[in-house]
Amino acid sequence: MAQDTAHVGAGPATKRPEVVRAKESPVVDPEQVIRAITAIDGGPRVLKLYMEMCARCGTCASQCPVYYGKAEKKYNPVERSDLIRDIYKKHCTTTGKLLGALVGARDYRDGELEAWAEHFYTCTGCRRCATYCPMGIDNSVIARKGRAILEAAGMTPDTMQKVVRISLETGNTDGASPEAFKAAIEFLEEEMKEEHGVDIKIPVDVVGADYFYVPPSGDVLVNPEATTGVAKVFYALGLQDRWTMSSHYFDGANYGLFTGNDADMKADNKPYVEEAKRLGCKVLFMGECGHAYRIMKMMMEPARWWGDLPFTIMNCMEFTAEQIKAGKLQFDKSKNPQPVTYHDPCNFGRSCDIVEEPRIILKASCQDFREMYPNRGENWCCGGGGGLSAMDDIHEFRMTVSGVKKMEQVRATGAKYVAAACSNCKRQLAQLMEYYKEDIAVGGVHDMLSRSILINGKAAKRVDYT
């Protein structure tokens, strides 16, 4: 059954309430919106180019999971990006100033932010459009700008805002206390003891450990097999004293990326870098969470948010894949006989090039690995990207529009287990399986490894994972 993973995700562990957008509409200053848009004239370069460069050829729409699900004008990526682009034209381009509506330029219309909240939260930020755009235009960057404007006006959808707030308050998007975390870890250690008959530790708060493991919190609290998988890898390599988790910082998820609030994104990121320094680790060892890894590897590090780093940044799948290639890990594939496929999370595939590693792990630990097509950098979004997966108020949209293509892709593989190295993808996928009544399980990559890796020559005793 797929339902056991249905509540994976970055939201609170308790049942989510029905979410409606801001109860009373905040007063929006039109000048503030216009200022935010005209500021693009001075950069970042990427956004400025995207305002001025679109040839309007329609290729993005043919590659967009949302437009594929429903070919409506409002879901056309160009149409969505025009919400900002047209106002930019009006204020920042010669033709826009001179010719106005004739070239599509227009001013901000009072009250239209209400509609923006819907439009910019129906882009999954998957960047697939950019892969196929002849100009290399990434509509997700424009959508994020739109979300930033909504955020500044206090109009970020409640669900998203809440996740950010909880994360900034507690250090994790589930709002779990260090005690709850430690209890969960103890439970996992007991589970592994039952499975293998030996003590496989998950070290916590160990100063001086080489590897500081930062998964998404869902991989500890809700769907923890990925974390037991990582623990078993370290154990099998004789490195179980060389790694650690933090009882305060165990969630790489960072919704500042999704709300477009750079200050929140950095505020959420900083404690993790501080904790890595405090623990004195050599490697910040990121778990199966695409956007967490992307923020660390493609944003924080190259843009030097916190200056020089005394550690390197690595993903757990890179590490495990290397060990498998070196022949240091053994498996009993018969523990995973069912057909298994891999869904490339957009943030891992298109944005970070982590594509072969999960396949190496799955092929080593499963009997029947199948590709879905297209894959890797060309893979279709699950339909829950850009944080949408956490938004229950758009569940219907995610099932019947943005997730349609993914469902077709998964069905075509005949797989009975979809692995995805991303809590948000897993939540969306599990909900899709439930919605379309497909008997297909959803989980992570190290989950499959956890079930088949040999510890002292034997795989885990547990066989029924449904």
Place this chain on the structure above:
Amino acid sequence: MDAFALLVGGILPYLTVVVFLVGMGYRFRAWFKAPQPGKMTLFPAPDSTAGGVLAETLFFPSLFKGDKVLWSFAWIFHATLALVFLGHIRVFTGLVDRILMAVGMSADNIGVMSATAGGVAGVVLLGTGLLLLIRRLTIQRVREISRVPDFFALLLLIAIIGTGDLMRFGPHFDLEQTRVWARSLLAFSPDVPRNGLFLVHALFAMLLIIYVPFSKILHFGGIFFTQTLVKRS
């Protein structure tokens, strides 16, 4: 006619050069100046950024993967346009002919070669230009985002191509006239050809060039900037 000829052949060329150079310089400078923190790389990324951008510029591989029908229209259109652009060097200078004659081609042969290549190119350009227009009108996802400037750019191009084809396939037009014109422009004492069709063709062409820095047609320069961001290795 004389005032029109003077305007199109004597004044507009200078205006065109100034507006285009200043306009493009202004746009390029603004793009260079805009800061870009963080990496936007899309994977799989090419081994070298320059190689990736060059491939994108010459062969449109992203578009090829995304929309093969549009790719065939667009690539043939742009490649032919580039050829025709090169072919127009002959319009303005006799140098090419002299080089070809120096390597043994006769004037007749050059004429035949030019007529054949130019003729085919002219027809192909007109055909693909019309296909792009038809595509814009008939495919829903393109039609719904098409606006006045999109049609204006295409129609202007088609008008230039059409008048060019009329000159190519119509009564003989002696290129000596335009070569004299080009030399006279450089000497700042314009000697304008008195050929109505030519003047209309030149007028449209110069309007297009003036329009480039202010329109989406500047994608032929901007593509280097945007593709560099996503192809960064």
